[in-house]
Amino acid sequence: MVxxxxxxxxxxxxxxxxxxxxxxxxxxxxxxxxxxRLDGMLxxxxxxSPHAHARIKxxxxxxAQALPGVKAVVTSADFPDVESGTLDLGEGxxxxxxxxxxxxxxxxxxxxxxxxxxxxxxDPHVAEDxxxxxxxxxxxxxxxxxxxxxxxxxxxxxxxDLRTAERAEGMHADAxxxxxxxxxxxxxxxxLEVGFxxxxxxxxxxxxxxxxxxxxxxxxxxxxxxxxDDELTVxxxxxxxxSVRDQISAVLRLPVSQIKVVPMEIGGGFGGKISIYLxxxxxxxxxxxxxxxxxxxxxxxxxxxxxPTSATYSRVRIGAKRDGTIVAAHxxxxxxxxxxxxxxxxxxxQCAFAPYDIANQVVDGYxxxxxxxxxxxxxxxxxxxxxxxVEATINELAExxxxxxMELRLKNASREGSANAVGAPWPKIGAQEVMLxxxxxxxxxxxxxxxxxxxxxxxxxxxxxxxxxxxxxxINADGTVMLILGSTDIGGTRASLAMQLAETLGLTMDEIKxxxxxxxxxxxxxxxxxxxxxxxxxWVAYELGMxxxxxxxERAAQIWGVPVGQxxxxxxxxxxxxxxxxxxxxxRFAELAGKLAATGGMISVSSTQRKNTAGPAxxxxxxxxxxxxxxxxxxxxxxxxxxxxxxxxxxxYVEGQxxxxxxxxxxxxxxxxxxxxxxxxLRNASFLDYRMPVANDLPMIETVLVEVPNPGHPYxxxxxxxxxxxxxxxxxxxxxxxxxxxxxxRTPVSPRVILDALLPAD
Amino acid sequence: MxxxxxxxxxxxxxxxxxxxxxxxxxxxxxxxxxRERIGLRGAKEGCNNGNCGACSVMLNGxxxxxxxxxxxxxxxxxxxxxxGVASAEGLHPVQQAFLEEAALQCGICTPGFIVATKxxxxxxxxPTEEEARFWLAGNLCRCTGYxxxxxxxxxxxxxxxx
Numbered sequence: 001m002v003x004x005x006x007x008x009x010x011x012x013x014x015x016x017x018x019x020x021x022x023x024x025x026x027x028x029x030x031x032x033x034x035x036x037r038l039d040g041m042l043x044x045x046x047x048x049s050p051h052a053h054a055r056i057k058x059x060x061x062x063x064a065q066a067l068p069g070v071k072a073v074v075t076s077a078d079f080p081d082v083e084s085g086t087l088d089l090g091e092g093x094x095x096x097x098x099x100x101x102x103x104x105x106x107x108x109x110x111x112x113x114x115x116x117x118x119x120x121x122x123d124p125h126v127a128e129d130x131x132x133x134x135x136x137x138x139x140x141x142x143x144x145x146x147x148x149x150x151x152x153x154x155x156x157x158x159x160x161d162l163r164t165a166e167r168a169e170g171m172h173a174d175a176x177x178x179x180x181x182x183x184x185x186x187x188x189x190x191x192l193e194v195g196f197x198x199x200x201x202x203x204x205x206x207x208x209x210x211x212x213x214x215x216x217x218x219x220x221x222x223x224x225x226x227x228x229d230d231e232l233t234v235x236x237x238x239x240x241x242x243s244v245r246d247q248i249s250a251v252l253r254l255p256v257s258q259i260k261v262v263p264m265e266i267g268g269g270f271g272g273k274i275s276i277y278l279x280x281x282x283x284x285x286x287x288x289x290x291x292x293x294x295x296x297x298x299x300x301x302x303x304x305x306x307x308p309t310s311a312t313y314s315r316v317r318i319g320a321k322r323d324g325t326i327v328a329a330h331x332x333x334x335x336x337x338x339x340x341x342x343x344x345x346x347x348x349x350q351c352a353f354a355p356y357d358i359a360n361q362v363v364d365g366y367x368x369x370x371x372x373x374x375x376x377x378x379x380x381x382x383x384x385x386x387x388x389x390v391e392a393t394i395n396e397l398a399e400x401x402x403x404x405x406m407e408l409r410l411k412n413a414s415r416e417g418s419a420n421a422v423g424a425p426w427p428k429i430g431a432q433e434v435m436l437x438x439x440x441x442x443x444x445x446x447x448x449x450x451x452x453x454x455x456x457x458x459x460x461x462x463x464x465x466x467x468x469x470x471x472x473x474x475i476n477a478d479g480t481v482m483l484i485l486g487s488t489d490i491g492g493t494r495a496s497l498a499m500q501l502a503e504t505l506g507l508t509m510d511e512i513k514x515x516x517x518x519x520x521x522x523x524x525x526x527x528x529x530x531x532x533x534x535x536x537x538x539w540v541a542y543e544l545g546m547x548x549x550x551x552x553x554e555r556a557a558q559i560w561g562v563p564v565g566q567x568x569x570x571x572x573x574x575x576x577x578x579x580x581x582x583x584x585x586x587x588r589f590a591e592l593a594g595k596l597a598a599t600g601g602m603i604s605v606s607s608t609q610r611k612n613t614a615g616p617a618x619x620x621x622x623x624x625x626x627x628x629x630x631x632x633x634x635x636x637x638x639x640x641x642x643x644x645x646x647x648x649x650x651x652x653y654v655e656g657q658x659x660x661x662x663x664x665x666x667x668x669x670x671x672x673x674x675x676x677x678x679x680x681x682l683r684n685a686s687f688l689d690y691r692m693p694v695a696n697d698l699p700m701i702e703t704v705l706v707e708v709p710n711p712g713h714p715y716x717x718x719x720x721x722x723x724x725x726x727x728x729x730x731x732x733x734x735x736x737x738x739x740x741x742x743x744x745x746r747t748p749v750s751p752r753v754i755l756d757a758l759l760p761a762d
Numbered sequence: 763m764x765x766x767x768x769x770x771x772x773x774x775x776x777x778x779x780x781x782x783x784x785x786x787x788x789x790x791x792x793x794x795x796x797r798e799r800i801g802l803r804g805a806k807e808g809c810n811n812g813n814c815g816a817c818s819v820m821l822n823g824x825x826x827x828x829x830x831x832x833x834x835x836x837x838x839x840x841x842x843x844x845x846g847v848a849s850a851e852g853l854h855p856v857q858q859a860f861l862e863e864a865a866l867q868c869g870i871c872t873p874g875f876i877v878a879t880k881x882x883x884x885x886x887x888x889p890t891e892e893e894a895r896f897w898l899a900g901n902l903c904r905c906t907g908y909x910x911x912x913x914x915x916x917x918x919x920x921x922x923x924x
Contacts, residue, residue: 018861025869026857028804028844032870035803124798125769125789215904217808217816218870267806267870268904299809491867491905652864656906660867663907687813687902695908696895 011572012502013715016652017509019495025265033237033264034296036223042071042120044285044295045127046278047134048305049109049116052143052371052680053156056107056116056136063133064119069126072288073134074281075117076106080253087250089274090243090467090527092377096250098340102374103251103280109138110158110339111372112681113304115277120285120293143371143680147313147336150180150370158339158369168364182341182367187349187421195328195360199319203397206315207389208746209729210673211308211336214378215664215692218267220306221296224282228290230254234279235262239269239488240527241519247276252283262518263488270664271377272307274527303685307376308674310335310343312385316352316393324403326412329358333386334366338374343367347463348382350421351726352390354461355409355431355618357418371680377529379661380462380722384668384729388747391458391730396743405457405734406439430644430708431618435459437706438620443640452627453637454739460619460726464719465530466612469537470523473501473544474604477597479590481505481548483514483541486525487533491660491721492653496534497541499649500715504545506573507589523608531719534649535614535710542714543607551603552592559592559599560585613712617719619643621662621727627739629758632751634670634736636697641727642704646718651705658724659701665728667693673748775836777802778846786833792826793817795833796843804844804873808902815901818874818881819843825881827900844873847880856880859918860911867905875901879915888919 024030061073082096105114117134121127142156149155157178166173168186196202223235232254238244241263249256266273278295285293297305312335319328331352335343345365352363398405413432417425438444438457448455472484483501487493498512505512526532549569556575557564562585566578575592577585587595596602624638641658648654671691675684684690709716729747737743742757769788776782777800786795793810796802796819805828808814812830819828820842821835847854856879859865866872875898882889882897889897894915895908903911 016864019864021869022861022866023853023857025866025872026853026860026876027848028802028873030869031803032806034807035797037801037803123787124794125787215902216868216870217814217902217904218806218868219808265870266868267808268868270904296807299811299813492864650864652910653867656864656867656910659907659909660905661907664904686811687809688811692902692904693907694900694902695898695912696892698895698908700891700912701907701909 010503012499012509013647013649014651016650017495019492020498020514021489021494030265032218032267033221033235034218036235036264036294038223038225038292038294041292041294042122042289043124043127044118044120044282044293045131046115046281046301047117047131048301049105049112049114051109051138051140052112053141054109054138055141056105056109057139058137059117060135061117064130067126067130067133069122070119070130071122071291072120072285073117074284074288076104078284079104079251082251082253087246090240090529092342092344092381094275094342099247100251102340103277113301113373115305118281118285120289145370145372145676145680147311147334147368147370150368151334155180158371180369182337182369185346185349185365187363189419189421189423190360192328192330192360192362196319198327200322201400202317202319203393203400204315204317205393205396206745207392209312209385209388210748211311211372212378212668212672213303213308213690214270214272216268216270216272219297219299219302220277222278222282223292223294224279224286225292226283226287231258232283233260233262234283235264236279237264237266237273239266239273239490239529241488242524243274243527244276244279245519248280248283251280260518260520263516266488266490269490270379271381271529274529275307275376277306299687300685303690304682305373308373309378309381310337310375310385314386314389316389318393318397320397320401322401324401324408324411326356326358328360329353330361331363331386331390333363334368336370336372336375337367338372339369340374341367341369343375344377344382348386351383351461352386353421355414355459356412357414358412363421379664379725383462383726384665387460387726388729391727392733395734406435409459410435410439428708428711429616429618430706433706433708434618434620434642434644437642437704438622441622441640441642441704443622443638448624450626452629452739453624454735454737455622455624456731456733456735456738457620457622458727458730458734460723462531462617462723462726464535464614464617465532466536466610466614467526467530467532468524468608468610469540470525470608471537471540471544472522472604472606473548475548475593475596475602477594479593480511480513483512484522485514485516485537486522487516487537488528489516490528491657492650493528493533493537496649496653497537500538501541501545504542505548505589506571523606531721532614535713535717535719536609536611538715538717539609539611539713540607543609544605547605548603555596555599556587556592559595615646615710615712615718617644617723619723619727621731623731623735625732625735625739627736627754632754636666636699639699640702640704641724642706643720643724644706644708644718645720646710647707647716648705649717654705654720655703657721658703661724662701662728663693663698665725666698666732669729669732669747669749671748671750771834773833773837775839775841777841778843788834790833791829792831792833792836793828796828802843802845806870806873815878816871816874818877818901820877820881825878844877847876854880855921856883856918859914859921863910863914863917865906865910865914871901871903875903875911879918883919883922887923891916
């Protein structure tokens with residue numbers, strides 16, 4: 001670990017306590033969304049489209065309805081009409097009209113696996129049987145699945161009323177033209193023409209990336225009970241209970257005050273468990289049947305119907321001086337949105353060149369609908385594809401200039417005060433620190449031996465989010481503190497937030513009891529996403545701690561009968577008053593807690609904070625790999641991930657986030673992809689065929705935690721969860737070039753792709 | 763095993779050392795029976811076709827994916843689930859090692875990993891890293907990159923050897 005000199009000494013932060021929810025999770029007692037069990041509950045199931053694009057002519061549910069055990073059947077006709085608008089989801093946004101249409105198709109199905117109807121029955125097998133009795137008459141339509149084909153004139157059109165939203169300055173879209181291009185944006189800095197004119201070397205390359213699925217192990221699920229007084233309760237596995245409440249409210253036109261969302265433990269999300277899918281369906285099935293309804297998706301439905309990340313096409317052009325100074329850069333990014341607009345191309349555009357200080361740059365981004373599942377956020381949404389294209393190009397540039405790839409990056413590194421993609425100055429960032437740590441790492445300096453082995457490096461950037469978080473802290477008479485949280489704990493945030501409150505109060509981790517509660521029981525809290533929870537929730541924990549300190553000091557002053565100004569909250573949670581005639585005054589936190597009830601009452605404080613001071617994150621990865629020329633299999637020999645983490649609150653879970661992000665990135669680089677047939681049907685909707693890394697695919701993943709504290713946080717926290725997924729695709733692609741001398745321009749580079757490149761074309 | 767009307771069967775078996783009799787649907791997998799009929803929800807459904815290992819249980823001393831076993835097959839058998847791994851005295855060393863090594867993030871795959879790890883260590887008390895990685899290749903984890911899981915497995919092996 002590289003400690004920066006200004007880092008203060010902490011007592012709890014930086015230690016590795018056992019997480020508060022740990023025992024429940026190793027004994028099988030933790031209740032995840034799929035474990036919800038309600039008295040008298042029915043089981044719901046969803047019928048999905050076999051077509052990639054078709055008009056729904058007729059749905060007849062009468063036979064399903066008549067099956068003994070079936071208590072309710074719903075189609076889109078059971079949902080209220082909703083109007084177009086914009087609903088903020090936290091990591092991305094949604095138009096409620098499209099959201100409800102994705103939940104249950106109305107006039108058309110837009111992708112293979114699009115939900116069409118749903119049933120609720122007394123037994124899961126009966127529900128499955130009932131689906132087979134629903135008759136749907138389709139009129140198949142031509143489908144388009146590739147982003148570039150979808151942009152062509154004459155391509156099959158998904159939405160008759162869609163027009164391009166032109167967001168580039170000085171450009172105007174044809175308001176009469178039916179199109180699949182939902183929007184065009186342009187980020188501009190400096191003068192691109194002047195920049196390229198000054199360049200001595202110009203390099204231009206094209207890239208493609210596949211759709212990738214988040215691959216959480218727990219399928220989407222929802223249980224709902226619609227009471228006779230129209231009070232709706234939903235139990236679900238979500239990254240954001242309040243976001244789910246907002247979305248349900250929008251699509252069912254039910255006031256938020258009548259909806260309670262209970263966030264169960266969540267079995268992975270990575271951005272994919274923000275949008276609603278089953279929640280409103282379970283709710284309407286419950287309303288129609290009068291009973292609680294539980295639903296969960298089969299794995300093939302998860303692949304077919306829930307958010308993958310965008311497949312992309314990009315073109316990157318970079319101009320540089322012979323000494324390596326980059327003077328101009330242009331990126332063209334076309335992102336698939338899936339069936340409804342809303343790809344993360346905007347974020348990708350801002351991330352593309354973020355590690356570099358380039359005077360003249362333009363990024364064009366296109367959001368394009370295709371006949372695939374609506375994409376949703378996936379760990380640093382938009383960044384992996386955009387930065388893969390840039391980092392691959394940077395490496396080719398380094399090779400062309402004969403400059404060490406890390407040297408070239410350092411020469412052009414973004415730094416505090418230099419302008420980012422939208423022209424704003426960077427705050428304190430650790431880009432250079434990360435690059436130096438990579439360049440000086442023993443891994444980078446070591447010699448790599450062996451035939452068909454190669455080494456690659458790449459950088460990554462992600463903004464990290466701020467947004468809103470709320471908590472309540474209540475002091476118990478024994479001196480422990482209950483910490484009530486609105487944030488879903490997806491990877492150890494009960495621990496990281498309790499640790500920050502403990503640090504503020506000078507207590508131990510064991511004395512703080514964190515609990516995640518439902519939307520009726522805590523203030524508004526944004527999604528667990530955007531690498532924001534430890535940052536934003538930590539701010540709240542700090543504010544709560546400071547307010548508790550203030551009130552405890554006040555109470556001690558009252559008990560001692562001295563002015564408040566003479567009492568201080570000292571180290572280790574000891575409250576100290578003035579010394580008089582050798583009479584020392586001090587109380588431990590627990591001692592004072594025991595006196596609260598009798599001296600004016602217990603103390604409970606709440607806080608809602610919305611801070612826009614999240615610290616951007618940079619990462620640099622080094623990978624060594626070996627290519628088996630017989631099979632095309634790539635073995636990862638060694639992997640080192642360097643990252644500016646601000647301050648590591650619980651280093652084990654920081655390392656775990658980085659290692660998990662790396663593993664997902666390796667999957668993107670080498671194996672994971674969606675395979676569609678010519679009719680647009682998904683052919684690999686299983687964990688066997690959508691090949692995520694397993695334990696024996698990976699080595700240990702070394703992490704280097706660079707700590708450049710975020711000045712916008714009381715403990716220097718930056719987000720850590722997302723940026724580690726950004727560098728792997730380019731790092732591995734660059735290592736493959738080193739190993740076998742081939743530049744690949746598409747991910748994943750699967751064994752088949754490698755064999756195609758190595759074997760003589762015959 | 764008694765078959766009733768409407769596809770129901772009465773099954774007599776032993777789960778976590780307790781004899782139990784329950785009513786299942788003929789079509790129930792062991793996983794469905796555990797979760798929806800008996801109420802033991804520690805084994806998880808991640809894929810329902812044997813690819814993810816989240817539903818791992820021991821059946822007559824063998825590690826199986828309970829989604830790929832029919833409920834009817836456990837008549838007269840002995841089944842151990844995640845709920846049977848800890849004892850009244852406390853956690854099993856494998857569970858303790860997973861906690862101490864921070865070998866879980868979301869925790870959905872953890873019951874499967876713990877059952878599979880216990881099976882590994884019962885059979886091979888001193889696995890190498892490579893052996894542990896191969897044994898656990900049938901259990902998917904999407905959060906951790908497996909690093910800390912493998913460390914927990916090797917650490918549990920050390921503890922159990924003492």
